[in-house]
Amino acid sequence: MTPPTASDRSAFGKANPHALATILEASETRRIISATDIYDIAGVKLWAGNQPVSTSLQRKLLDRELRQPLETSLVAEDGVSAASLALAFEELLGGGSALLPLLQPHAQRLASLIKGLTLHPVAQLLLTAAQTARPEHYAHAVAAMALNGALMAAGGGDDAAVRLALLCGLLHDVGEMYIGPEHGEAEADRDLDFASYQQLVVHPHVGSLLLAQLTNYPADVARAVAEHHERLDQSGYPNAVTGGRCPRRAVCGR
Template identity: 70%
Template sequence: MSTLTQTESSFGRANPHALAAILEASETKRIIAATDIFDISGIKLWASNQPVSAALQRKLLDRQLRQPLESCLIAQDGVTSITLLESLNELLQSDTPLAPVLRAHGARLAREAAYLPLHPVVQLLLTAVETSRPQAYDHAVAAMALNGALMAASGADVASIRLAMLCGLTHDLGEMYIASAHGEADADRALDFVSYQQLVVHPHVGSLLISQLTNYPASMARAVAEHHERMDGSGYPHAIESDRFSPLGRLLAVTEATLSAVRSPYDTLQRASVALRAVPGEFDLHWMGRVTQAASALAPQKSVMEPADVRARLEALDGVLTAAEANIAAVAGRSKLLAMKKAMELAQFLISRLRAGWNESGLWSVDAISATDAAEVEALEDELYFRLRGVQRATLLAAGRLPPEEAAVLDEICNSLAMG
């Protein structure tokens, strides 16, 4: 499942990664067949009310099913609105960097969480995630809370807040359908290209899950599909631009980027604010503004770096961007292969966006560097180097398979980007 075209089919066969997670959950949770399970020719593979086991995995091997497996199973003692509420309360009471955004709406979030409609398929998959990928489950709860809090802060009604919470809760369910080693435990910040190649399809898969296997609104499936998109067209998997970006998708993209920036226990909401502002035009200003305003109200972060060290790091970062611009322009000018040309065009666009963010930050022109400026430099530096690795992976993905000589040139350029 490394390309979008491989995900276009319905869920007629049991996905091995999702099935493995469900079976792992069945070791501690009671997961049973809600109906008889038949293959496409009418042969019964599993009886209604029978608990799932490894024997089911063997029977499903290479079988086309009459109904999607996910629609045939139910977790009787899995995730519920009550357990979701418990997880939400744990988050609200924890020392989370999201506290300035969440706690102002904590009572509202708790009230709505208790009434979230959990479709059986979603409840099954969340149960499997909670058991097999606990970090991913915590991420889902945090996204549910942050998406709901941002919506509540805008004065939205009950239905809109609940829908926003459901979008956050389900946005990464598509990861269940790729190998666990390629999941977003590190928010794709430490992933190599092969892992990224697998990961990039998960918003599309998650959208198919919502649209084909549940009765949730189409706007929810669309938002899930868009949670890694960017308004300037630099996101994935479809590189859509602002005129095609749905309102819920814009919100969910800000939520995902905010959570991605505060994965480490040492990260702060100010760090997320820098990540959201690193490249102008990526995020909806309304939703981004609510995060950045909350961050700006906190005590300024300080850095132990000396001003001379800050200047050296700024100069080094500028040198990396300049070298990347020059190398990519040189290859784009001499390449005759269409795939390579398109990859270089994408790389030039993405690097130009980083340069725009660098220029707009104004940090490079600061005469007297304060401790607060130094902290901002550290955060921006980390974010832009992460973005350079993203340019590398996106360029490789766009190029696809190339002749050896062209591939060697592309690898050289991309390796130089990854060194950032």
């Protein structure tokens, strides 16, 4: 994967308006709080620690450079957990999904491994926001998690490899929260104008940066997210990598 540039390193220095709007929408029904005091880069305190977020935070963050990325300063106290992911997997199995023939042979093993997944607070925050404000995105993440895990299990992967595949599937579209919802993959089936296409193709890179810079997940997770839309015929994005460079264990994207 290409090393981050200076602009990449500052990508989370300001609150992304689309991600923030989604988090704030979720905060209307979920308890999302500031885990620490939030300061701008000049040391001005913008929000006190241990306080629920609200639309007032959005006004305070407008165009402000932050000392720490906002994503690392917020916690979803009643958010997505390994247990709720396991429940979502059970609902997927019972919902008549077209994926059932692939999932059922490995269902018991996958259910057990999902219950043991470790959710980094940043990933948990964004998944909670998606579950509440963009439920179709969350459902897609759960389905991709299950499919990716099943494919790795079918390929003979050990528990560690299957667990990693589950995480890659779950988080593969995390970067979509950083683009306008009108530009997301749900809109990709229609003809996109150039501006919308530019927005869409950046989400694997944004998701990869987020996981690499703000979480402690293995580098393979960030790489899988970065390359989940690459294709063997070099028609993928964002880098149109050649077949020889496509990752062997790439996450199964849309």
